[in-house]
Amino acid sequence: MQPKMILALGFSGICVAGCATRPSDSEAEGAVAEMIKASFKTRGQAAIDRLKQDDAQALCSRHSGELPKGASEEIEKAQQATLRYPSSGKLMGDWREGERIAQSGGGKQFTDDPARPAGGSCYNCHQISKQELSFGTIGPSLYQFGKLRGASEAIQKYTYGKIYNSEASTACSNMPRFGYNGVLTEEQITHLVALLLDPESPVNK
Numbered sequence: 001m002q003p004k005m006i007l008a009l010g011f012s013g014i015c016v017a018g019c020a021t022r023p024s025d026s027e028a029e030g031a032v033a034e035m036i037k038a039s040f041k042t043r044g045q046a047a048i049d050r051l052k053q054d055d056a057q058a059l060c061s062r063h064s065g066e067l068p069k070g071a072s073e074e075i076e077k078a079q080q081a082t083l084r085y086p087s088s089g090k091l092m093g094d095w096r097e098g099e100r101i102a103q104s105g106g107g108k109q110f111t112d113d114p115a116r117p118a119g120g121s122c123y124n125c126h127q128i129s130k131q132e133l134s135f136g137t138i139g140p141s142l143y144q145f146g147k148l149r150g151a152s153e154a155i156q157k158y159t160y161g162k163i164y165n166s167e168a169s170t171a172c173s174n175m176p177r178f179g180y181n182g183v184l185t186e187e188q189i190t191h192l193v194a195l196l197l198d199p200e201s202p203v204n205k
């Protein structure tokens, strides 16, 4: 028998068994959540409690892209309330440190030393500089970010806030909430702000 035919027969079998007693949406959601939970194990610092979604995340998952009217504004307002700025008031650190953090994908995995600071994996989703050989494109290119926007206090605050909690300005963003979730420290975030805004950083060359 052709592999394609076997596949087709397999699918029709699923339908015969499944279509007669179709589960409700909430039953299906519950079953999927259980299945996901059962396929992960806590290993060191990579604990299973990471699967627990907060209210904003749960809302984004439930509506996958199409939020009910007014929900985006509500999520952004609630997430804005989580923003914590450094007590020093200084939002720009050292771009060299920022570059190391942006290009590091280490941290928070069970194989990583929990005592060592995590990286930001920014390169996984963004172009950062011209020298990079490879980068991801889930997020917009950040090349020349500061050159195009300047480094005013408002831009510094926006950039810090975006990295601290991306959903404070974009509900259901695909960008991790680095400060809010305790992946990066406030100081690390100030280094990343410098990477993006300092005129001397390779981002702005």
Ligand code: HEC
Pocket (backbone or CB within 6 Å): 102, 120, 121, 122, 123, 124, 125, 126, 138, 139, 140, 142, 159, 162, 163, 166, 167, 170, 173, 174, 175, 176, 178, 192, 196
């Ligand atoms: C998993 C992918 C992903 C990772 C990792 C990621 N980002 Fe993002 N980022 C996005 C997406 C998607 C957007 C667009 C949506 C938004 O603005 O939240 C974005 C937007 C941004 C913006 C706003 C851009 C603009 O034009 O206003 C900045 C700044 C930014 N990211 C910086 C960073 C930094 C710094 C890091 C590393 C600490 C990082 N991102 C890691 C996906 C990611």
